[in-house]
Every structure is written in structure tokens, then in C-alpha cells.
Amino acid sequence: MKIKDGFMLRQIVDVWVVVPLGERVVDFNGMLKVSESGALLWGKLANSGATREELLADLLASYEVDVETATRDMDEFLNSLQQAELLTP
Amino acid sequence: MTTGAPDLIGAGDKDRRFLWFDTTNRMRELATQRRVPLIGTLELTARCNLSCQMCFVRREGTDPAIATRELSAEAWLDVARQALQEGALFLLLTGGEPLLRRDFFDIYDPLSRMGFFLTLFTNATLLGDREAAVFAQRPPSKAVVTLYGATPETYGRVCGDPSAFSRAVAGVRRLVAAGVRTELRATLSRDNIGDLAALQDLSEDLVGVRKLETNILLTPPVRGASTQPRERRLSPAEVAVKYRQDADCDAILEEEAGDRMTVTALSGAIPRETAAKGGPFAALPPMFCAGGRGSFWIAWDGRMLPCALMDHPFTLPVRDGFAPAWRKLTGETDRIPGAVECGGCEHRAYCSVCPGRLQAETGSFTATAPYVCELAQRVHTAAGTAQG
Known part of the structure; x- marks a missing residue:
């Protein structure tokens, strides 16, 4: 799965935000505030796309976290992106 | 580690708006502390097609001597790209009347894709179908239209052009029809204060909100403007x-x-x-606001200032590069007594x-x-x- 085109992930001071670009403002006028690990996932999904397994592996490699917690958090993140219609298969 | 759901913030329901203010206030505080140029304004021109004597910036719309001193589209885009790299997120495009520039969309289109939250200030009188079509496709996050009266007569008195009233109203209607989030404001002087209630009615009619922000504390001319706000203000x-x-x-x-x-x-x-x-x-x-510490104002002639009201201190981001000019400006701002x-x-x-x-x-x-x-x-x- 992959993030739709037309968004930019930016770190401003201590805050990670996703900003819509150009035409995207039509259906997404606001911004997405994401956590640091959310930014990690967003980066993967926006650049080359990734499977759930790949995303989970990245989280586990980057953070001291158990599989169950990482899976739960990742699913919450992905579900939100699905609901906002920001993901493509 | 907590990844969790991302927060959708911005226009929309009350929770989203609260998150917007909560997040942006936090960002502004941090940016001001750390001298990050989070908030910027590009004053694309001082020229305006209206002739409001209470304006603090206005230059004659047809003045070629002023037009040739304005930054080129390329220079605006170059300085904006550099500002983005330094952390600029919220970018206001204003004037004068920015749509008076024939190359406005040569500036706007690339800016809209750079990664800013764009706000556009306009009088809406030059906002025709062509402009509205572009904004429908690539809207700013917000357009703010200042109204100067609720009748042609008042526009004639304030702006020197009664016909500007119907063009402003039509421009606002085009913005709304294009789906652009549009806010209305009014600048009030002794020439239009009597229109306030009618302006609120007009705001309700145009954008569905009776409450419109008013500017009543008018500023004397800055940066060489030759208007007369002192004489026109209440x-x-x-x-x-x-x-x-x-x-x-x-x-x-x-x-x-x-x-x-x-x-x-x-x-x-x-x-x-x-x-x-x-x-x-x-x-x-x-300085106790973000000016010169977390925000900047680049005037039509390319000088970067701490805020709209100032003539100095200034630095020259086009000549010296945005980052060095910003660092110099923060130092100068810290020395304001x-x-x-x-x-x-x-x-x-x-x-x-x-x-x-x-x-x-x-x-x-x-x-x-x-x-x-x-x-x-x-x-x-x-x-x-x-x-x-």
C-alpha cells in the first residue's frame, strides 16, 4: 500500500505534520499531525509503499517496543489513513 | 513508542479547530523561542487598483516606477523555497492587491505545491472567472477578503470607485462557488463606519457568517506610502x-x-x-510577539522586516540568501529597545x-x-x- 500523491511530510520545530499540496487542498484542507513513529510509517508509505509486515519490521527495528504494542499502534495509524482515504492499495 | 492515529486538524468540526489552534500555538511558541521562521508574509506588491486613503501600504496601481522595483516572480519563488527549508509553514500572500500582478499565478502555482499553508489577502475586485477557476483547482487554505463598504456609494467614498463594490461582491461569490474557504473582514474609517451593520448583513449573505473581523485601529503610512490614514481614521x-x-x-x-x-x-x-x-x-x-523571531514580512521591494508595521530593521534575503538574512534579522530584532x-x-x-x-x-x-x-x-x- 502507498500514500496518495500530493502530500508533504514536514518536521517543523518538534512537530511532524503532513501538508496537502496544490490540488489536494480541494479535498483535504487542513493538516495531519503525526507522531515521530507515525512520521516513520508515513515516510515509508509515501516514498516506495510498504506492506504491513515491512512497516511492522521498521517499527520494531527503530523502537524498543514489543510486537503486540507495535502492531496495535500501527493498525490504528493505518486505519485512520484508510478512513481518511489517503491510502491506495 | 506511541504511533497511534494521526490527528486531522484544521477546518471542520470543533475538535479539529481546537487541535488546529492548540498545535499551531505550540508551534509558534517553539518557533519564536528557537528563532525558526515559521510564519511568513510575501507582500507581492504595494500597488493597488483601489485608492483607499486609509491604507498604510498603498502605491498607485499603474505606477511603473514602483512595479519595476518589485521582486520578480522568480525572486519570490527562490526566496520562498529557501524560507521553506528554514521551517516556514504558514505563508500569507498580500499587497497592495496581489492579483494586480500580471504574473500572480506564476508565483501562486509553484507556491501552492511547495508545502506551505497559503493564505491569500485580496480585495476580490480582480477576481474573475479565470482566477476563480485556478483557485477551484488549487485553492489556498484560506482567502481573506477585505470589504470597504456595503454600497457602491461607500466604495466610491473610500476606494474612489463605486463600481468596485459590485466587483468585490462578485469576486467573493466566485471564491465561495469555487469551494475556497473564504473569510471576510472590514477596514473601518470615518468614511464607512456607518456601514458596519450593513456589512455584517452582507457577510452573512456572502459567506454565511454575520461576524466579520474589523480593523479599526488604522496605521499611518509605512514604506513610503503617500496615503492619509491619520486623516481618515476614527x-x-x-x-x-x-x-x-x-x-x-x-x-x-x-x-x-x-x-x-x-x-x-x-x-x-x-x-x-x-x-x-x-x-x-x-x-x-x-518585541513580545513572534515578529522577527518566529515570523517575517518580506516587503514588495524585497526587504525583510519583523512585521508589517515597520520600516526597519530590515535585511535583504534576495541578495544575501534567506537563512543569513533571517539570522541577521533576529539579531536586529533582539536589539529593538x-x-x-x-x-x-x-x-x-x-x-x-x-x-x-x-x-x-x-x-x-x-x-x-x-x-x-x-x-x-x-x-x-x-x-x-x-x-x-
Whole structure:
């Protein structure tokens, strides 16, 4: 799965935000505030796309976290992106 | 680690708007502390097709001498790209009237794809079908249209062009029809103050909101403008009455002031508990807003300033590069002196004074401005808490 085109992930001071670009403002006028690990996932999904397994592996490699917690958090993140219609298969 | 769901923030329901203010306020505080240029304004031109004498920036719309001194589209885009790299997120495009530039969309289109939150200030009189079609495809996050009256007659009196009224109304309708989030404001002078109620009716008709933000504290000309806002603005007594009558004002003040700041929307310098006690107040501190520390204003001629009201200090981001110019500007801003004479003033909690306003009124950061002083005294008296 992959993030739709037309968004930019930016770190401003201590805050990670996703900003819509150009035409995207039509259906997404606001911004997405994401956590640091959310930014990690967003980066993967926006650049080359990734499977759930790949995303989970990245989280586990980057953070001291158990599989169950990482899976739960990742699913919450992905579900939100699905609901906002920001993901493509 | 907590990844969790991302927060959708911005326009929309109350929770999203709260998150927007919560997040952006936090970002502004951090940016100001760390000298990150989070908030920027590009004053694309000082020229305007209207002739409002209460404007503090306006130059003649057809003046070729001014047009040739404005930054080129390429220069604006280059400086914007550099600002983005330094952390700029919120970018305002204003003038003069920015749509007066024939190359406006040569600037707007690339900017809309760079990664900014764009806000556009316009009088909407030049906003035809062609412009609306572009905004429908690539809207700014927000368009803010200033209205100058509720009738052609008032536009004639204020702007020198009665026909501008119908064009402004049509422009706003095009923006709304294009799906652009549009806010209306009004700049009030002695030439249009009688239209306020009608302007609120018009706002309700155009954008569905009766409450429109008004600017009544008009600034003397800056950066070489030859308009006459001092002659056209309301007296301090009249402004004080307007403040008092404006039922929305108190709510806005309380909302914006939060727990830390004082009762006036105009001063952010005084802790609430000090204001509640009625002073004594120390001398006016140096810059207490984000100007020159977390925000910048690039004037039409390429000078970067701490805020709209100032002529100096300035730096030259096109010549020197944005990052060096920004660093220099923050240093210069830190050296802006406070106004010693404001120390001990019993009206400080009700005063609109700030370094930018003092410079616009007097040319100095440290001289007191009679108009501002009288306004503070009148507002204090109107609030019913004046001492003696």
C-alpha cells in the first residue's frame, strides 16, 4: 500500500505534520499531525509503499517496543489513513 | 513508542479547530523561542487598483516606477523555497492587491505545491472567472477578503470607485462557488463606519457568517506610502466606543488571551494577574510577539522586516540568501529597545502599544504616540475601571 500523491511530510520545530499540496487542498484542507513513529510509517508509505509486515519490521527495528504494542499502534495509524482515504492499495 | 492515529486538524468540526489552534500555538511558541521562521508574509506588491486613503501600504496601481522595483516572480519563488527549508509553514500572500500582478499565478502555482499553508489577502475586485477557476483547482487554505463598504456609494467614498463594490461582491461569490474557504473582514474609517451593520448583513449573505473581523485601529503610512490614514481614521474616543460596543470583541479577547495574557486584544505583553491589579507596569518590553523571531514580512521591494508595521530593521534575503538574512534579522530584532516612558502607565493593560505601532506612529521605538496613549486612556475609561 502507498500514500496518495500530493502530500508533504514536514518536521517543523518538534512537530511532524503532513501538508496537502496544490490540488489536494480541494479535498483535504487542513493538516495531519503525526507522531515521530507515525512520521516513520508515513515516510515509508509515501516514498516506495510498504506492506504491513515491512512497516511492522521498521517499527520494531527503530523502537524498543514489543510486537503486540507495535502492531496495535500501527493498525490504528493505518486505519485512520484508510478512513481518511489517503491510502491506495 | 506511541504511533497511534494521526490527528486531522484544521477546518471542520470543533475538535479539529481546537487541535488546529492548540498545535499551531505550540508551534509558534517553539518557533519564536528557537528563532525558526515559521510564519511568513510575501507582500507581492504595494500597488493597488483601489485608492483607499486609509491604507498604510498603498502605491498607485499603474505606477511603473514602483512595479519595476518589485521582486520578480522568480525572486519570490527562490526566496520562498529557501524560507521553506528554514521551517516556514504558514505563508500569507498580500499587497497592495496581489492579483494586480500580471504574473500572480506564476508565483501562486509553484507556491501552492511547495508545502506551505497559503493564505491569500485580496480585495476580490480582480477576481474573475479565470482566477476563480485556478483557485477551484488549487485553492489556498484560506482567502481573506477585505470589504470597504456595503454600497457602491461607500466604495466610491473610500476606494474612489463605486463600481468596485459590485466587483468585490462578485469576486467573493466566485471564491465561495469555487469551494475556497473564504473569510471576510472590514477596514473601518470615518468614511464607512456607518456601514458596519450593513456589512455584517452582507457577510452573512456572502459567506454565511454575520461576524466579520474589523480593523479599526488604522496605521499611518509605512514604506513610503503617500496615503492619509491619520486623516481618515476614527478618533481615539470613537474607537474606544466601538471597542466597547462590539460584543464579539470581549469574547475574542478572552479566547485569545487565554490564562496568561491581559484583557486587550492589542497587547500581548502583560501577564493577566498584573493587569488585574492595574499595574504597576514596567517599561514596554522589546518585541513580545513572534515578529522577527518566529515570523517575517518580506516587503514588495524585497526587504525583510519583523512585521508589517515597520520600516526597519530590515535585511535583504534576495541578495544575501534567506537563512543569513533571517539570522541577521533576529539579531536586529533582539536589539529593538523597549519604550521606557510606558513604564508605570496606568492604562497599559488597555493599550495597543507595541514596537511596530510606535515606529509607524512616531518613527521611533521609544517615543510615545499621542493617538495610542489617548486610545488606551479612553478604552480604560470605557471599561469602567479607570483610576481617579
